[in-house]
Every structure is written in C-alpha cells, then in structure tokens.
Amino acid sequence: MIREEEAFERRKARKGKRRRESGCPKKTVWPVWTATILLATALAGCGAARPSKYYQLTLPGDQAAAQGADPVPATLLLGPLSASHLYREDRIVYSSPGEQMGMYEYQRWAEPPTEMIQEVLLRELQTSSHYKAVYVERSNAGGDFLIRGRLYDFKEISGTAMLAKVTFELEMRDLKSGSTVWTHYYTHDEPVSGRDVSAVVAALNRNVQAALKEMLASLNQYFAGHPFK
Template sequence: MTRRTLSSCAILLVLLAAACGAARPSKFYQLDIPETSAASSAPRFNTDLLVGRVVAPHLYRDDRIVYRVGSTQLGTYEYHRWAEPPADTIESLLVRSLRSSGHYRSVQGLRSNARGDYILRGHLHELGEITGSTLAARVDFEVELYSQKSGTVVWSRHYNNDEPVNGKEVPAVVDALNRNVQRAIDQIVAGLADYFAKNPPQQ
C-alpha cells in the first residue's frame, strides 16, 4: 500500500469519525388536546363503553412522522418523531375525551378487564404531512360503535380533513395535526352523544 493510499484512508477515517460525532439529535412531538370537565357528576347515558385498539397501517404504529408526496409516495422523517405511535395516541385521546365528557357510566380500554355494553372500534387510515405548493396536515380516521347485545354495528363516523399548515417547518405541521385531531375527536364525542340521545340504551 502506497503512502498516498495510506494518507487517503486516514483522511477518510477522520471524516467518518467527524460525521458520526455530529449526528443530528432527534426531536419528539406529542399530540394533545385540552381535557374538558364533565358538566355534572351523574352520567347522561346509563351505559358502559369500551374503546378498542385503533387499527392502523405499520407506518402509523411507528414513531416517525409521515409525509406524503403526490398520490402514491410516502416517506418518514428520521429526526422528527412522535413520543408514541399515532394509533396509540388517538386511542388514549378517545378514552380520555369520552370519559371526561361525563356522558357514560364508564369508559375503559378494551385491553382492560372491564366489561362494556358497546365497543368503539377505530381505524386510522392516514395522519401526516401533505407536501406540495402549500403544506397541509391530513387526518383520515373512522370509528364504528358495536353493540355487544345485538352483535351489530349501530353507528359509524368517517373523518377526513386536510388542515392548512401555518409555516414550513415540522413543528408547524404538528400544530396543524393537533388541531385536526382535536376536531376529529370532538366530532366523534358529539356524534356518539347524539346517537345515544336518539337511541337510549335499554337495560
């Protein structure tokens, strides 16, 4: 091996070491919506709800923030990540929001040992950045209410909306996603309350 080759190898090793030492730190984000207090201590509907696990593609069971380019291409940010996978976060937000509404005797996750009269099942189709001339934050999510007594789906709601992003950076996308998720959760909570108001649970 010539002296020139040795020198080139040494330079390459130095550059590789410098690159490793300058690795970018990851930034983590969390979806969170304000918790509302129940209007009264007495439940509005005499029934118990279970919230099932939110079904989602693999991308949304991972912690990397997803972006879409065009109609068929998806990618992920390596250094911008969720504190927990979006599917798990939405499940937790549903439980928390339905519980804090005060409408029901109890609201529990399906993975607990609690029993319920109805199961709310969710499917997260998409949650992420839409790139283009302007940025948008897309949430595509649907739920269905399954009656344990009748063995049928008695109510469903599909939410699909692109929220404008006020900025060009990932934190602005996260803010828009947070607003979009809050709107979706609010509509689901209100829709369920409307269903039970028109179809009071029979004991």
C-alpha cells in the same frame, strides 16, 4: 594461492551481503505528528449524531366537564385503532405530489399515532361525564358497547400549499346483540401555517381535536335518539 582464494571469498561474501541488504524492504516509520494529523482527520469525519425531536398530541385536562343531564347508563369499551404499519411506528409520515410517501428520520411522535389518538379519544370520553364509565378494552373488562376504528391518514401533504391530512373511521358495536349500531367517518385537510415539521404537527393536532369533537357530538346524538336503559 590459498590467500588469494580466501581474499576472493571474503570479497564475494561482502558483495552478497550488500545485495541482500539492498533487496530487503525497509520498514516505514511515521513521525508522531503525522499519525496525530491522520487521527484528527478521521475524527472530524465522524460528527456527532443528529438528535431526534419528539412531538405529541394535546390531551384534554383531567377536570371533568360540567355535568348537565344524567349520564347515559352505559359502559363503553375503547378498542385499538387499526392502521397501516406507517401509522403504527413513531416516525412522522409525509407524502409528495403523486403517490410517493416517506417518513422523517429525526422527527418522531412520542408514541405511534394509533396509540396517541386512542389515548386522546379515551380521555375525551372520560372527561365528558356523558357516560357511566369508559375503559380501554381488556380481556377482563365488561361493557355494554365496544368502539373500534381504523386510521387511514395521518400525514403531511407537501406541495404549493402544505396540508395536514387526517382520515379515520369509528364504529360502535352492541356487545349484547353483536350488531354495529353506530359509525362515524372523518376526513379533513388542515392548512399548515409554516414550512417546518413543528407547523405540520400543530396542524395535525388541530385536525385531531376537531375530529374528536365531531365524533363525540355524533355519538351523543346516537344515544339521544336511542336511549339506553
């Protein structure tokens, strides 16, 4: 009887062991080649980052213009240009028909437009040799007149005919009297000869150069009619 009970218990134990083994989940072992394929697929989905392109405006040469009459004996200080935050960043701005505006992600200026235009204007004034001295406005800089301005538009206008729009206003204040003695407003839509961003940049550059030449002529005309001594 005992032997029969022992044999029964052994059979019961073997059945329980088989049930426990069949109930345990088996660990999946992936072949090496399968893991390699999964890794390659993941890497293929992560392409290299798209490079950004940077552009800048044309600066006048360092050579001073041929001097004719004696320069105006005035020291000019050039202050910063104020603008919307769009033009205080380095991304190129575009506008669509209506009132929508946007910024290119990978097409950028070397510097924010406000800083680039200020630099071009500074160099134009300095190389003109028309004034005693021209400096950037600083806390320790002394001068007779202060020129400041605001940039309203510096963007691509998309449409049937693409345009490069530049709008800004400058004013000059007499630092002795504190009064504004000269202002100049400029706006122009320059045609874009192409459909890519580089063509837009070229048109904006032409527009800025024309604007600054017009501004310098207006400023020279002011001093011609209001001699400074």
